[in-house]
Amino acid sequence: MDWNKLGFQVVPTKTMYIARTDDELNWQPGEFRPYGMLEIHPASGVVNYGQSGFEGMKANRAVDKKIVLFRPQDNAKRMQQLAERFLMPPYPVDDFVNAIKKLVIENRKFIPPADKGSLYIRPVLAGWGPVLGVAPAKEYMFYAFTSPVGPYFKGGVRPINLLITDFHRAAPRGTGNVKGAGNYAASLYPLRMAKENGYDEVLYLDAREDRFAEEVGAANFFAILKSGLVVTPISESILPGITRRSIITLAKEHFEWEVEERDIDINEVLSEAVECFSTGTAAVVTPIGSVTYRGTRHEFSDGKPGEKTMALRDRLVGIQTKQYDDPYSWVVNVT
Numbered sequence: 001m002d003w004n005k006l007g008f009q010v011v012p013t014k015t016m017y018i019a020r021t022d023d024e025l026n027w028q029p030g031e032f033r034p035y036g037m038l039e040i041h042p043a044s045g046v047v048n049y050g051q052s053g054f055e056g057m058k059a060n061r062a063v064d065k066k067i068v069l070f071r072p073q074d075n076a077k078r079m080q081q082l083a084e085r086f087l088m089p090p091y092p093v094d095d096f097v098n099a100i101k102k103l104v105i106e107n108r109k110f111i112p113p114a115d116k117g118s119l120y121i122r123p124v125l126a127g128w129g130p131v132l133g134v135a136p137a138k139e140y141m142f143y144a145f146t147s148p149v150g151p152y153f154k155g156g157v158r159p160i161n162l163l164i165t166d167f168h169r170a171a172p173r174g175t176g177n178v179k180g181a182g183n184y185a186a187s188l189y190p191l192r193m194a195k196e197n198g199y200d201e202v203l204y205l206d207a208r209e210d211r212f213a214e215e216v217g218a219a220n221f222f223a224i225l226k227s228g229l230v231v232t233p234i235s236e237s238i239l240p241g242i243t244r245r246s247i248i249t250l251a252k253e254h255f256e257w258e259v260e261e262r263d264i265d266i267n268e269v270l271s272e273a274v275e276c277f278s279t280g281t282a283a284v285v286t287p288i289g290s291v292t293y294r295g296t297r298h299e300f301s302d303g304k305p306g307e308k309t310m311a312l313r314d315r316l317v318g319i320q321t322k323q324y325d326d327p328y329s330w331v332v333n334v335t
């Protein structure tokens, strides 16, 4: 395997984990199987009605050579919120974390060297059984597979350019706050528009007023204002990112910067922000070089990675790889 060529793509690994429900919707003990295809009923809930969702996690090689996960319980709990919203049986948190740990050990040969990337982990929860009328499936599958990954955006860690389109990602009281698969299907068209016009990603505004910054594709949004204030949207239609939560803690407690979670008018971003960045498991902390809104391109920190952005990234990645102390016990040894 050429670790230098890793992007963010599917690379087959050795095994995957699979668990199914019984007739009473109780989870049966899971098992490991060789990585490969799954068979599915043509009337399955996931294929017909999108009853499914997923998580995204990474296993890293730490500086002490241990294999580590970052806040895995939080992913397990977020998947339970998805289960509740989509009427799927929640997969137990302890079973989730234990399965992921074992999955990582089974596939440890595919964990890239520390400076080349991570082993991305994709847990999926889906309505597997057949349904014809719109109804919850009567059988569910929880599975997880892995893929070695490098940077999410082509070209490595660099400032990305965002486009604000006319599309919305999620509405209040919709499903934007859970990782439902359909949210991502709906984002493909605006993402294509952005890419065809030379942008890397879409910055979404809120659906009610079409003016508050919400999210960056599959990552959360932050801005650092001229005053030094760090702001990030609070909204019922954004995904509660685990990286977002961690960055808020680091900005407040490690750097002692003032942080506000609040509505952020896009015009405030364009006139007051000196740095912007996005956060996510895949995106880590990615600087935002520009935002194009209604035909006008606004650059931040001259299109270069912002200083504070990179300090936050360095602190986060340093904790994730045990280069720095982890006062919050976020990092979990797999072995």
Ligand code: PLP
Binding pocket: 056, 215, 217, 218, 219, 220, 239, 240, 241, 242, 243, 244, 279, 280, 281, 282
């Ligand atoms: N927002 C969306 C829509 C996402 O898909 C993700 C990725 O998981 C995030 C934000 C970031 O969440 P996290 O930091 O937990 O990966």
Ligand code: COI
Binding pocket: 055, 056, 057, 184, 218, 280, 281, 282, 283
């Ligand atoms: C992640 O950051 O893990 C995500 O889930 C984003 C993804 C859709 C690539």
